[in-house]
Amino acid sequence: MPTQGNMPYMDEALLDQEIRAFAARYLAGEIGRDDFEAWFVAHSWDERTRLAAEIDHLLAEATLIGDDFDNQLRLLVRTIRAGSEVCLSGSASVTVSEEELASAVAA
Secondary structure, X not given: OOEEOOEEOHHHHHHHHHHHHHHHHHHOOOOOHHXXXXXXXXXXXXXXXXXXXXHHHHHHOHHHHHHHHHHHHXXXXXXXXXXXXXXXXXXXXXXXXXXXXXXXHOO
16 A cells, blocks of 8 residues: 555545445445445555455455355444544544444444
């Protein structure tokens, strides 16, 4: 992942933020897995971040993982905190509402 110092370039941070937001929509049931995967592939094809690589790997193993797919995706986005910014190691910060958090990461 290209960095400037220890920080990812802004476009990578924005990509991670978009990925997290779209994953939250999938986990909330707003869109299906096929729609999530199609969006993800189209938006991460040319850019590769740590988060994108982890989700790409997860999608590649989706048929093997089965019903645990959602739980594993939820683990990747679980550090989203409502009303505050949280930065995963090498990933973007993102701010979400209480409602988005409840629907996306409820276990």
